[in-house]
Amino acid sequence: xxxxxxxxxxxxxxxxxxxxxxxxxxxxxxxxxxxxxxxxxxxxxxxxxxxxxxxxxxxxxxxxxxxxxxxxxxxxxxxxxxxxxxxxxxxxxxxxxxxxxxxxxxxxxxxxxxxxxxxxxxxxxxxxxxxxxxxxxxxxxxxxxxxxxxxxxxxxxxxxxxxxxxxxxxxxxxxxxxxxxxxxxxxxxxxxxxxxxxxxxxxxxxxxxxxxxxxxxxxxxxxxxxxxxxxxxxxxxxxxxx
Numbered sequence: 001x002x003x004x005x006x007x008x009x010x011x012x013x014x015x016x017x018x019x020x021x022x023x024x025x026x027x028x029x030x031x032x033x034x035x036x037x038x039x040x041x042x043x044x045x046x047x048x049x050x051x052x053x054x055x056x057x058x059x060x061x062x063x064x065x066x067x068x069x070x071x072x073x074x075x076x077x078x079x080x081x082x083x084x085x086x087x088x089x090x091x092x093x094x095x096x097x098x099x100x101x102x103x104x105x106x107x108x109x110x111x112x113x114x115x116x117x118x119x120x121x122x123x124x125x126x127x128x129x130x131x132x133x134x135x136x137x138x139x140x141x142x143x144x145x146x147x148x149x150x151x152x153x154x155x156x157x158x159x160x161x162x163x164x165x166x167x168x169x170x171x172x173x174x175x176x177x178x179x180x181x182x183x184x185x186x187x188x189x190x191x192x193x194x195x196x197x198x199x200x201x202x203x204x205x206x207x208x209x210x211x212x213x214x215x216x217x218x219x220x221x222x223x224x225x226x227x228x229x230x231x232x233x234x235x236x237x238x239x240x241x242x
Contacts, residue, residue: 004200026053053073067114086115133173148160
């Protein structure tokens, strides 16, 4: 079975130039009220040209291939990637992502070799639910409410989603994929170990490293974030975070 890795932000300030990188966000509409703002499309495929926002980088920040914007106003469900990174992704099996042409600003100069990603779908059909832990958590406290024992397939999982009421949410952990899994780039909502920036296969990871794609690090998805950052595992691969 192929190994998978979560894309994490690089913590190497020498490679990043400056952390954080983003000095300012520029919006071209009222994000809250304009129906064509990209933030209005919540995990759904966009069939129009949405209104995008743009970023201004600090003078010392480097224009990396991956720029983390996820969750900021105007970038609710995506990040910024370079032409170089997008071209590599086009040669691999990607799922649930759209790309919209955009630009970044730095030192009053525009670089239009960037794309904004939009997450619109999740490949739950490739999860082996019998060997994955599906829990119910309080969305505010993050404490486990219960661990459903009857989630054996995709239909059971979808039925569980339909029964949810705030603040209860689903949590997927000890993730296991079925034998049909062949994706290289995707993300999973409800996955306890993160991955909102994207999850990549080992073959795609190797290609990104070979092409020296900047701005990212790769965490094995079986390692929780706390363990990755505080056990020394990250430091063994990427060194100290300065």
